[in-house]
Amino acid sequence: MVQPPATLLEDWQTLCARRKAAQADSIPPAWVIEPPQESQLNVLLVPETCGLLSARELELIEIGTRDVSLLVGMLATRKCTSIEATTAYAKSAVIAHQMTNCLTEIFVDRALQRARDVDEYFELHGKPMGALHGLPVSLKDQFTMKGLETIMGYACNIGKFAEEDCVLVEMLYELGAVPFVRTNVPQTLMWGETHNNVFGRTTNPYNRKLTPGGSSGGEGALLAMRGSPLGVGTDIDGSLRIPSAFCGLYTLRPSYERLPYHGAANALTGQESISSVLGPMSTSLSSLKLFTKALVDARPWERDPLVIRKPWNDQEYGLVDHGGGKDMCFAILWDNKVVKPHPPLKRAMEMVKHALEHAGHRVIDWEPLNHLDIYRNAQTILVADGGEDYRKDCAASGEPLITSMSPDVDPHPIDLEVTLVKTLLWQLHKEKRALRKAYLDHWNATKSRTGTGRPVDAIISPAVAYTAVPHGLNYDSFYTTLGNAMDYACSVFPVTFVDPALDVPQPPHEFHNHEDEAFYKLYHPDLFPGLPVALQLIGRTLEEEAVIAMTEVVDAALGKYKEEN
Amino acid sequence: MVQPPATLLEDWQTLCARRKAAQADSIPPAWVIEPPQESQLNVLLVPETCGLLSARELELIEIGTRDVSLLVGMLATRKCTSIEATTAYAKSAVIAHQMTNCLTEIFVDRALQRARDVDEYFELHGKPMGALHGLPVSLKDQFTMKGLETIMGYACNIGKFAEEDCVLVEMLYELGAVPFVRTNVPQTLMWGETHNNVFGRTTNPYNRKLTPGGSSGGEGALLAMRGSPLGVGTDIDGSLRIPSAFCGLYTLRPSYERLPYHGAANALTGQESISSVLGPMSTSLSSLKLFTKALVDARPWERDPLVIRKPWNDQEYGLVDHGGGKDMCFAILWDNKVVKPHPPLKRAMEMVKHALEHAGHRVIDWEPLNHLDIYRNAQTILVADGGEDYRKDCAASGEPLITSMSPDVDPHPIDLEVTLVKTLLWQLHKEKRALRKAYLDHWNATKSRTGTGRPVDAIISPAVAYTAVPHGLNYDSFYTTLGNAMDYACSVFPVTFVDPALDVPQPPHEFHNHEDEAFYKLYHPDLFPGLPVALQLIGRTLEEEAVIAMTEVVDAALGKYKEEN
Structure with a gap:
């Protein structure tokens, strides 16, 4: 899967344009809808009104939006199949993307195949695969998946295909989940908005002139549009909480090293003074316990050496200290x-x-x-590090460092204060x-x-x-x-x-x-x-x-x- | 208590000599014994044979050496008082010191007063103060105690009296323990032996020509001589384990931030890539559980923000994962x-x-x-840091950086590689x-x-x-x-x-x-x-x-x- 980086062959503009066109091509043609009028600021109802989703699909999405644990319950008892749920959410996600530009990797066929595998597992064994059996899960564009690129907001990552899953993805698979889309981030990951030179700007579905926040802003926009029942973002300075606040979602920022980050791509790699953490984002409150308990119960410290060996504590959940x-x-x-x-x-x-x-x-x-x-x-x-991390990743493709998230400011190279x-x-x-x-x-x-x-x-x-x-x-x-x-x-x-x-x-x-x-x-x-x-x-x-x-x-x-x- | 540092007034040699003389003066005159002959290499039996300890004192020491939890049990049921146990161990520690130069702070009166207070608590309340009720505990010379200096192997710390207890000492007091001596360390703390310009060299009681190891080498020598039933040392690169191995002791090196280090003096302060940890050292195996469980049960994360919120886990102690x-x-x-x-x-x-x-x-x-x-x-x-931490502390008094632990090498100033x-x-x-x-x-x-x-x-x-x-x-x-x-x-x-x-x-x-x-x-x-x-x-x-x-x-x-x- 390893290719010579395309960056050696082309200028960054061409490279980005080609990658963006490839992304458009990855949308199933039958799911392409009319782009919004420029004057249409609120696009929240488009998935419901565009006619692409069946009544059953809209019902599943309504349930997943209201309470993801209900949807998980249906999947675990075969009241719906993973292929049904994944199809519904994949459609909805692709619609959300066409309204807000919230996705990076779109891999519908692969996701549906995974859903089929999960369904087959149930048929064969008569029981769910794990605590997240059949559930479509969206992932911020840091969570490396074997065979896909991890562009993470930098042109230099175009054409680099991951050779293995990060620990989170590895564990999600074992828990029965269906990773089905990846979501947009800002260049450097260190902005509270979401825009980069490869995939462009993500907008807020409540008002497309506004930002969904960042850096987990692709998740924010996607989830607000009901394009996923459960997303995973990260937070080093507010990156889970800012988009959740701006998009009306629930999230949990866990403490350092409670959940497994190993193998995920990141900015400022090796910076361990204030560690980035991963956490769930969702329209439904039940996601917080569902996701956190599922992962902690699966003993992430056996996969990621930095994760704290602290089992899920039901007494603490029972507020014994409160x-x-x-x-x-x-x-x-x-x-x-x-x-x-x-x-x-x-x-x-x-x-x-x-x-x-x-x-x-x-x-x-x-x-x-x-x-x-x-x-x-x-x-x-x-x-x-005096900005060395950002400069290095920009220099690798020649793309300029983005110095403002405003649409009215042209990116131009600057020297960060060292x-x-x-x-x-x-x-x-x-x-x-x-x-x-x-x-x-x-x-x-x-x-x-x-x-x-x-x-x-x-x-x-x-x-x-x-x-x-x-x-x-x-x-x-x-x-x-x-x-x-x-x-x-x-x-x-x-x-x-x-x-x-x-x-x-x-x-x-x-x-x-x-x-x-x-x-x-x-x-x-x-x-x-x-x-x-x-x-x-x-x-x-x-x-x-x-x-x-x-x-x-x-x-x-x-x-x-x-x-x- | 704060005084202008004496370092401003005197050269480091005078300063160190005066501090060392003050240490000698802090030994109760009745407890001064004959110094060992140069040819007497093994001094392990001196506490038993020197005649200073009564039969009852030797019995308590024998019990504490064999199994510290037995001694704790006796203290908790008033089969012995803290003043008895503390007197026995204070004598034994002072003897150990005269044989191996293992102590730094000697504060017999203060320790005995604390023991009396603990005994009075029992009389008043009819129950022990805590899990370590009445137990004499020795501390490596990093564990700051209000009103005492924390010299930690550097002349520049002479005359600086602590204004508060470190969290460990604060918790030991609440658990009923009696901190009764502090123990020697090497300059910089980063040696596997124990020697500094203020208090000099600690020797191994099995053979005084040998090192007891380091950096918790004062504890090593003291404990091997039965001068303490339970000591606390630290370990950033082996500093609990090396002296324990060289002196035939039990120790536990816990993982980072399981036990409360806040407020203790340290080398390389702010270095958090490989964190120094504290742990128990003892001649008896029961010390490991006794000390660790007592501290963890007292919820150290409520005192030290870095301590991991992980209650003592009896299932893990029951080897549920093994x-x-x-x-x-x-x-x-x-x-x-x-x-x-x-x-x-x-x-x-x-x-x-x-x-x-x-x-x-x-x-x-x-x-x-x-x-x-x-x-x-x-x-x-x-x-x-290119050795800046060491250089700074040496420069503050003018003392030279010790560049070899050999008695045959004179200290001379060098430039560490930057x-x-x-x-x-x-x-x-x-x-x-x-x-x-x-x-x-x-x-x-x-x-x-x-x-x-x-x-x-x-x-x-x-x-x-x-x-x-x-x-x-x-x-x-x-x-x-x-x-x-x-x-x-x-x-x-x-x-x-x-x-x-x-x-x-x-x-x-x-x-x-x-x-x-x-x-x-x-x-x-x-x-x-x-x-x-x-x-x-x-x-x-x-x-x-x-x-x-x-x-x-x-x-x-x-x-x-x-x-x-």
Whole structure:
């Protein structure tokens, strides 16, 4: 499968154009639909209305969107076959792609063959293959699959076909899943939007003029369009949580090395000070436990030497460390003193506060601590090679480094500021460790304020200070970096939608800094009507089970509150 | 407590001499004994014969040496008081120090006051304070204690008094323990011997001309002399295992971040590629479970943000992943192809092989893989700052960097080779990760050879290729680095003693390299009679519970085998 890199033969523009044309050719001709009018901004209903999906297919997608564990239950009891589910989602994904440019690798025949194999397994053995039997799963364009390219946003990766599956894919196969599409990412992976020179820009299906976020933005757009029941993304600085927030999805950012990353392609390879982690993204909450438990139960530490040997803990999922889930105390981070959240986020936090109080829990204010120092420490770590990683991958094909996600800025070569690393990295680790200890002590000290005899059970915070913004304007990871730098397990969950009548602009506050002022000025309710508003739940390090369970508590409280109000 | 560093006022020689004199003054005058004759090499029996300890004190020490959990049981049921146990061990430690120079901080009054407080707690509450109630515990000179200096082998730390306890000490106090002495280390902490400019050289009580190993060599000498029932050391490249092997002790090197290191002083602070870990050292096997379980049960992740949230797992201790401890398969690493072990080590491995087979287990050969590559990768990581850490600490007082552990080499200033770090560290991480994956796959592949349906349960290997050697000659971490670089949980356990009649020199083999030849030539049975011979048991990452249990299996098999042969 190994070919001489095409980069040696052609300029990067030709190379990218040819790869993009090959992608178009990989769409089954019968599934090609009319491209959207430029004026059609919201494309969410296209899969339902375009006429390509049968009633049965739409039903399966509706079920998978509402609750992926129901679909898994149907597959495990042969109430539907994998070929049915995979066909439905493959169609829907290809439609989503034609509306938002969310895919990279499209391999319908291979996915359907895999679905057939899984179905045959069931017929032969009379039981499902594993915990994800027959389930179509979409994968961010880092998760290497044997025989496919892993372009990951760089022209230099065109024509390099993987010789083996990454550990995640290997395990998904054993669990019975059907990887069926791969999804778009930004060049370098280090943007909160999704655009690269090979596959171009992914748009937000709620409003194609807006970004779906990034770097797992292909997943964000695909999932929001119901093009997949369960996707896998990654997060080094917010890359699971930003697109989940912008696209109204659930996600889990697990702590470092809980889930198996080995063999996946990545940016900044070898950087282990703030490790990128993988996690599930989905329209349905049940995905978080389904995916995490399935993988952890399959003992990933036997495949990936860095994965922590920590079995799924049902007691922790039962909230043994959080009063059994009764009479908990949550704290809300209304403003981290770096960027003040937009009005819809404030309203979402108020909704959650009322919902939790209504459900018998206490809610107090979270006092922010060192958020800017934590942010600076983390960002310095992430460029500790002076950008060499990016430059090397661009130089390999000659493509320019993308320096803005705005459609109005032409890419041009620049020199990133070179940060000298000698001993600096160790100094940054010392600083990070001290910041982690200070935050831990700060959290523990809330014990005196909660009334539960415990410190705050979880923090509720924005994931981003705003909802999805126009392309080129998302340069905020101020609310997500905390989780990566402190290594807190966190989730994102959708709360509501922007309502211009309720989310009125606020008078200017004393701005924390220049960015805060810029973000304040960006807000106008008419710009963002109907966009999803999501929040983040932040738990302790390696507390995935409890974070999933607490997200379920919050989600249920919110559902009940919405019903009653 | 903070004073201007004395280093600003005096030259380093004066400073060190004054500190050493102050140490001598801290020994209670009634406990001063005759210094040993230069010709008296073995000083093990001095505590018993010097007349300073009462019969009751010797009895308590005998019990604590044989099985520390028995002593803990007596303390927990008031069959002895903490003041009794602490007095006995403080005397014994001070005697050990006068024979081997193994201590740094001696604070008898403070320790006895703590013991009294613990006893009063029991009287007041009618129950022990915690799992280590009343137990005297010795600490390597890294474990910061409020109000004491943490000299850690550097003159520049003289006169700097700690303002707080490190997390370990904080937790030991809550568990009811009595920290009662601190123990010597080498300058830089990065030697397998124990000598520095402040406190001087620690010797091996089996033969004072030999090294006790390092860097936890003060603990090694102290424990071998029964001067403590339980010590705490650290290990970044073998520093728990080398002195345990050279002094005939048990130890556990846990995986990274299982036990709380926060707040302890350290070399190479901020270096997190190969993390130093702390662990117990003791003459008694029961110390491993006692110490590890006590700390893990106290939820160290609530104090140290880096500690992995992994509760003590009784199923793993019950060897659920190893056939319940029956019919296991061990593999012996007879020779790692870097340095061939000396004859006593070979005999020890043969003893273990027979003992395990006798007990119904299978024993196969371990095929070494990439040991030299792993060693080189790790050593490069550890000097990735070009020695700046060492130079800085030496420069602060003007003391010279010690460049040899030999008593015959004068310290003189040198320039360590500067290793450029820029991006290199990330490259080293990539290489390390690949080496870890290769070793994991290699281990898993043994499944076809074990006959148990599982891969090899644990590897039995030397900890060092030889027994304790003359000062200045220990520059081998070839058998310990594997555990640090791959992050395997491992233990050391004593097997036998050098017997010149049995451990005859072997004819020369084809030497693996220059070091191998040098070590071969070093062996002569008359040089090492009666020295302890210990081995290492290597388990998987974060498998502390199983490694402790498997060490118990091996130790029991060995005990039975010795009885019968």
